[in-house]
Amino acid sequence: MIEKKLLTKASLDNLVSKLLDEGKKIFAPVRKDxxxxxxxxxxxxxxxxxxxxxxxxxxxVVFPKVEKLFDYETTKDGVKVKDIDIHTIxxxxxxxxxxxxxxxxxxxxxxxxxxxxxxxxVTRLKKTLIISISCKKSDEYCFCSSIGISSGDTxxxxxxxxxxxxxxxxxxxxxxxxxxxxxxYPDLFETAPDTEKEKLIANVPECFNLKEIxxxxxxxxxxxxxxxxxxxxxxxGACAFVCPTCACFDIQDECRGKSGxxxxxxxxxxxxxxxxxxxxxxxxxxxxxxxxxxIMHKFSYMPDRLNVTGCVGCGRCSRACPVDMNxxxxxxxxxxx
Amino acid sequence: xxxxxxxxxxxxxKNTVQVVIGYGEGSKNRVRPxxxxxxxxxxxxxxxxxxxQNLAVYILKHEVKHLGxxxxxxxxxxxxxxLQLSSENQIKEGELIILGVxxxxxxxxxxxxxxxxxxxxxxxxxxxxxxxxxxxxxKKMSMEERFIYWTEVFSECFKCYACRSACPMCYCSRCTVDxxxxxxxxxxxHALGNLEWHIMRAMHLAGRCVxxxxxxxxCPIDIPMNLLTYKLTEDLNEKFGMFAGAGAxxxxxxxxxxxxxxxxxxx
Numbered sequence: 001m002i003e004k005k006l007l008t009k010a011s012l013d014n015l016v017s018k019l020l021d022e023g024k025k026i027f028a029p030v031r032k033d034x035x036x037x038x039x040x041x042x043x044x045x046x047x048x049x050x051x052x053x054x055x056x057x058x059x060x061v062v063f064p065k066v067e068k069l070f071d072y073e074t075t076k077d078g079v080k081v082k083d084i085d086i087h088t089i090x091x092x093x094x095x096x097x098x099x100x101x102x103x104x105x106x107x108x109x110x111x112x113x114x115x116x117x118x119x120x121x122v123t124r125l126k127k128t129l130i131i132s133i134s135c136k137k138s139d140e141y142c143f144c145s146s147i148g149i150s151s152g153d154t155x156x157x158x159x160x161x162x163x164x165x166x167x168x169x170x171x172x173x174x175x176x177x178x179x180x181x182x183x184x185y186p187d188l189f190e191t192a193p194d195t196e197k198e199k200l201i202a203n204v205p206e207c208f209n210l211k212e213i214x215x216x217x218x219x220x221x222x223x224x225x226x227x228x229x230x231x232x233x234x235x236x237g238a239c240a241f242v243c244p245t246c247a248c249f250d251i252q253d254e255c256r257g258k259s260g261x262x263x264x265x266x267x268x269x270x271x272x273x274x275x276x277x278x279x280x281x282x283x284x285x286x287x288x289x290x291x292x293x294x295i296m297h298k299f300s301y302m303p304d305r306l307n308v309t310g311c312v313g314c315g316r317c318s319r320a321c322p323v324d325m326n327x328x329x330x331x332x333x334x335x336x337x
Numbered sequence: 338x339x340x341x342x343x344x345x346x347x348x349x350x351k352n353t354v355q356v357v358i359g360y361g362e363g364s365k366n367r368v369r370p371x372x373x374x375x376x377x378x379x380x381x382x383x384x385x386x387x388x389x390q391n392l393a394v395y396i397l398k399h400e401v402k403h404l405g406x407x408x409x410x411x412x413x414x415x416x417x418x419x420l421q422l423s424s425e426n427q428i429k430e431g432e433l434i435i436l437g438v439x440x441x442x443x444x445x446x447x448x449x450x451x452x453x454x455x456x457x458x459x460x461x462x463x464x465x466x467x468x469x470x471x472x473x474x475x476k477k478m479s480m481e482e483r484f485i486y487w488t489e490v491f492s493e494c495f496k497c498y499a500c501r502s503a504c505p506m507c508y509c510s511r512c513t514v515d516x517x518x519x520x521x522x523x524x525x526x527h528a529l530g531n532l533e534w535h536i537m538r539a540m541h542l543a544g545r546c547v548x549x550x551x552x553x554x555x556c557p558i559d560i561p562m563n564l565l566t567y568k569l570t571e572d573l574n575e576k577f578g579m580f581a582g583a584g585a586x587x588x589x590x591x592x593x594x595x596x597x598x599x600x601x602x603x604x
Binding site for chain 2: 237250268286
């Protein structure tokens with residue numbers, strides 16, 4: 001049973017100040033020109049209050065676009081490797097992220113702990129306090145409910161806030177990390193009123209049957225639909241890089257003389273280079289095969305192998321796509337085949 | 338628009354072309370590129386102020402070429418791209434059926450590339466008021482300030498390469514950033530990697546960019562990288578009196594040698 005509390009906006013402001021006083025960096029959605037994205041805030045006032053979702057997801061907190069894995073040096077006695085010191089990974093707070101993004105941390109975790117436990121990722125996630133805020137509104141790109149996620153989903157969050165009115169939040173204390181915050185600052189949290197959370201959150205219509213899609217996708221492998229859907233695809237990586245669950249990366253060594261650094265960089269299955277062999281052969285030589293891979297990976301391979309859907313229905317890829325490749329529309333079409 | 342639809346239908350019915358690339362309705366009041374292969378689908382073609390994507394990017398795409406002979410809905414920036422692609426020997430006259438579209442959505446038929454050259458000559462380079470203001474602001478900066486400005490702007494880049502993918506002039510089968518033996522540009526999207534990519538992109542497009550603005554339009558994080566190529570276009574025009582996309586057989590200023598080239602910049 002998840003403990004429920006009442007948190008006033010003034011108390012949230014106070015909590016932000018206290019977390020900042022503890023020396024924690026707080027990332028929250030901040031409006032800059034036309035976009036809302038996660039930025040470091042210095043007070044609650046910096047946080048945007050009129051966003052459906054940030055353009056970029058919050059995955060960079062646990063899986064940065066570039067991160068150092070280790071330094072190396074070639075010496076007479078062989079190669080010396082110096083791993084990054086995971087103790088230097090800072091404690092962070094993610095405030096105001098949406099439930100779909102919180103759920104996505106679990107999806108990423110299942111990839112990064114699948115056959116090998118990635119200590120850097122795990123430590124980053126462990127050191128991040130996630131205070132999410134339920135969605136009051138959604139748009140036509142949102143389809144979390146079709147993936148089985150609610151706009152007030154508690155999964156992945158430490159504390160989930162749901163706005164009751166202009167000055168009050170219902171606070172659900174989900175994890176041990178969340179409970180620690182309540183016991184550390186008990187005065188900020190009051191007794192929760194009797195509220196029906198379902199009435200306070202966005203109602204996102206369910207558009208397809210996920211189980212059916214996952215079960216049937218394998219049969220369409222040779223279908224012409226992939227070419228039909230992807231003719232306009234430009235083959236960029238915008239969809240993958242704004243996606244909260246895309247976890248593919250490229251390992252790069254940057255060296256100078258005998259020493260260097262090994263980096264992990266975001267990569268995308270939409271790029272032709274992604275599967276290019278040294279011989280020059282490319283098993284996914286055209287864009288339709290890469291588009292198929294993107295959908296198959298998320299809706300067939302991940303459910304099969306990791307028992308998790310590789311998509312949380314945030315719709316960011318559709319919003320970011322320069323040529324209006326709308327993932328929801330495409331999946332609905334696939335369901336009709 | 339009826340004229341364009343009628344023409345597209347006619348071309349498909351007579352099997353003169355097997356596909357017409359055009360604009361169609363997309364999701365949430367957006368438009369999207371459409372590939373019309375059946376005469377009855379020609380009704381889906383639209384043209385209005387929202388139709389700003391440079392469709393010329395699809396002319397050389399493998400899968401589109403595979404469909405057969407292509408017709409293309411072509412507002413003036415697409416026409417300029419076609420001329421530039423021709424001057425770079427990427428397409429030949431007659432290879433494409435061009436359905437020119439005026440700003441009033443009427444069909445303009447072009448018998449040859451020469452007539453396109455005459456038509457596009459009447460258009461100035463397009464730039465928004467905000468972009469113009471930003472360019473003026475950047476021009477006033479010292480070299481150091483300008484370097485800091487662009488380094489900061491580019492630091493946000495995560496190298497999804499949407500700018501490259503949306504550009505009809507970025508048609509290299511293997512981009513420099515995809516070459517790793519040797520590695521010229523760092524793959525990582527750290528500050529240096531981003532700066533090198535964007536400088537390389539701008540320099541490779543210097544005087545080849547038709548200023549359709551699609552690189553910035555495609556950028557999911559709104560980096561105004563089109564201003565660099567716009568400025569380079571201005572510079573090349575000032576120094577060599579040339580515009581990319583003005584002529585189907587134009588010589589490219591930065592790779593053409595002439596005995597009477599000025600040498601006064603060499604000390």
